[in-house]
Amino acid sequence: MSNNESIFQMVRLNDYVSLQAISGNYAPDIVNEDGQSLMHEAASFNSLECASELLKNSCPINTQDSNGMTPLHYAAANLSYNVAKLLIESGADTSIVDRYGNEPLWIATFNARGEYEIVKLFTKSNSSPDHKNNSGKSPLDFATQIKDDDLIYILNSLK
DSSP states (O other), rough: OOOOHHHHHHHTTTTTHHHTTTTTTSSTTOOOOOHHHBHHOOOHTTHHHHHHHHHHTTTTOOOOOTTTTOOOHHHTTOOOOOHHHHHHHOOTTTTOOOOSSSSHHHHHHHTTTOOOOHHHGGGGGGTTTTTOTTTTTOOOHHHHHOOOOHHHHHHHTOO
């Protein structure tokens, strides 16, 4: 396992003690073969302590991977509420779109399945429930399509 792979493994396992121990001895902007940063990894696995440590080490929060997804997209996809909250509080841009034109709110809406906390988190950001992706669908359109009244109510509260 390469040094970079071991650092990604630390983040994946939320081993922030080991990450702290090597603080300053790795490039905070390293990416894997898919263009995913350490912060993408923290967001994917809801590794809050590692995400905090990465922020202390100036890890970029708006890096886009090969599909245009930011760490906030990954947090939304994996319902990683705590990491999403930390990223938003740290200035993550909620309006960056992936290669399909999806903002993180769209990803959160699509993956909510009755878990609405992360969608509600976006009510405090500048996210728009009416932003259309490349297929011409907005988060509100999707919620309406699947007839999720709770999700529709939450998204309408963003207006």
